[in-house]
Amino acid sequence: MIPFNKPYMTGDELYYIKDAVLRGKISGNGYYTRKCHGFFENTIGYRNCLLTSSCTDALEMAAILVDIEPGDEVIMPSYTFVSTANAFVLRGAKIIFADSCNNNPNIDVESIESLVTVKTKAIVVVHYGGVACDMDVVMNIASKYNLFVVEDAAQAIDSYYKGKLLGTIGHLAAFSFHETKNIISGEGGMLVINDERFDKRAEIIWEKGTNRSAFFRGEVDKYSWVDVGSSFLPSDVTAAFLYAQLENLEKIQSRRKKLWTVYYDELKQLENQGYLQLPDLPYYASVNGHLFYVICKSIEERNMLILFLKENGVYAVFHYVSLHKSSFYMNKNVNIELKNCDTFADQLLRLPLYYELDIEDQDKIVNLIKTFFDKK
Ligand SMILES: *Cc1c(COP(=O)(O)O)cnc(C)c1O
Numbered sequence: 356m357i358p359f360n361k362p363y364m365t366g367d368e369l370y371y372i373k374d375a376v377l378r379g380k381i382s383g384n385g386y387y388t389r390k391c392h393g394f395f396e397n398t399i400g401y402r403n404c405l406l407t408s409s410c411t412d413a414l415e416m417a418a419i420l421v422d423i424e425p426g427d428e429v430i431m432p433s434y435t436f437v438s439t440a441n442a443f444v445l446r447g448a449k450i451i452f453a454d455s456c457n458n459n460p461n462i463d464v465e466s467i468e469s470l471v472t473v474k475t476k477a478i479v480v481v482h483y484g485g486v487a488c489d490m491d492v493v494m495n496i497a498s499k500y501n502l503f504v505v506e507d508a509a510q511a512i513d514s515y516y517k518g519k520l521l522g523t524i525g526h527l528a529a530f531s532f533h534e535t536k537n538i539i540s541g542e543g544g545m546l547v548i549n550d551e552r553f554d555k556r557a558e559i560i561w562e563k564g565t566n567r568s569a570f571f572r573g574e575v576d577k578y579s580w581v582d583v584g585s586s587f588l589p590s591d592v593t594a595a596f597l598y599a600q601l602e603n604l605e606k607i608q609s610r611r612k613k614l615w616t617v618y619y620d621e622l623k624q625l626e627n628q629g630y631l632q633l634p635d636l637p638y639y640a641s642v643n644g645h646l647f648y649v650i651c652k653s654i655e656e657r658n659m660l661i662l663f664l665k666e667n668g669v670y671a672v673f674h675y676v677s678l679h680k681s682s683f684y685m686n687k688n689v690n691i692e693l694k695n696c697d698t699f700a701d702q703l704l705r706l707p708l709y710y711e712l713d714i715e716d717q718d719k720i721v722n723l724i725k726t727f728f729d730k731k
Pocket residue numbers: 408409410411412435436438439481507509510530531532533542543544
């Protein structure tokens with residue numbers, strides 16, 4: 356069986372974990388946490404980073420930082436992972452779901468302005484599959500109405516918008532290092548702070564609402580409870596694992612992007628023949644090889660293709676179920692129609708894409724898809 360995903364270990368993880376253990380301090384904000392912060396800030400160029408235990412955590416921090424209060428409205432796509440919404444629901448926000456674009460699953464930025472009300476506090480964008488949302492439009496709306504922008508960049512490491520690194524554009528950004536992402540630490544994530552107004556408070560929220568970080572830098576003579584917060588920081592063992600991955604970022608990315616391109620080139624013919632649609636890449640976006648999908652013509656055809664691939668030893672999977680149709684949201688008696696979002700929920704199919712997927716296996720997957728459509 357060719358799995359859908361296989362977490363890639365670079366081989367250096369245990370070495371760094373052993374080192375972290377031998378250093379005798381494995382709680383949060385230790386040696387490897389600082390090494391990772393240094394890599395992200397100095398080698399990659401994010402402004403100010405805090406590792407978290409998950410992207411979900413980073414999103415929860417973002418919701419606290421932009422000061423979501425009960426009744427505040429937050430605009431976001433319905434085609435996303437539950438955490439994008441949950442983080443804000445936990446603070447009492449009312450989620451206003453926007454539709455996807457016609458030709459890609461990202462939020463339709465043209466629909467955002469009509470959803471803004473006096474209660475709107477933030478816009479959350481999701482760069483689906485690492486493909487950038489049209490951020491100029493989003494940032495313009497945000498500045499016109501004085502809103503915060505949070506990038507859910509869970510899938511968007513090493514990807515760009517008009518040459519600008521994703522995660523550096525909104526006021527805040529959240530990354531994931533869950534084992535299904537490009538760079539992993541099992542569970543893991545990171546908050547990127549692009550607006551200096553959040554710097555001080557972010558560090559406090561991260562450390563359970565205390566000024567512990569300032570204390571360890573010698574800036575205050577004792578640390579105490581100064582704000583709300585939680586235990587958002589990961590163990591240094593997790594950071595040690597992540598550091599091994601970061602050192603191999605280029606190697607991992609070059610392999611994943613290559614696999615993405617092979618899928619695209621090999622399946623182009625089926626798109627030209629009208630059997631399916633390939634990912635649409637706007638002129639302003641880049642490919643980071645996070646995931647590869649095809650869009651089938653109907654849910655029935657998509658499900659038949661999943662079954663056909665499975666019978667032939669290949670696990671391919673669909674993705675999000677529209678959040679506006681979830682039982683949790685429907686219970687709130689909101690009835691909205693988001694046509695494009697539903698199309699992606701019904702017809703999108705993700706193909707196996709992981710570092711160790713070899714060319715023969717990828718060939719097999721491509722040929723099976725061609726056979727499936729040949730038979731029709
Ligand atoms: C993976 C993912 C998350 C959640 O990440 P965790 O690190 O598992 O919390 C959130 N949003 C999107 C878009 C994701 O793909």
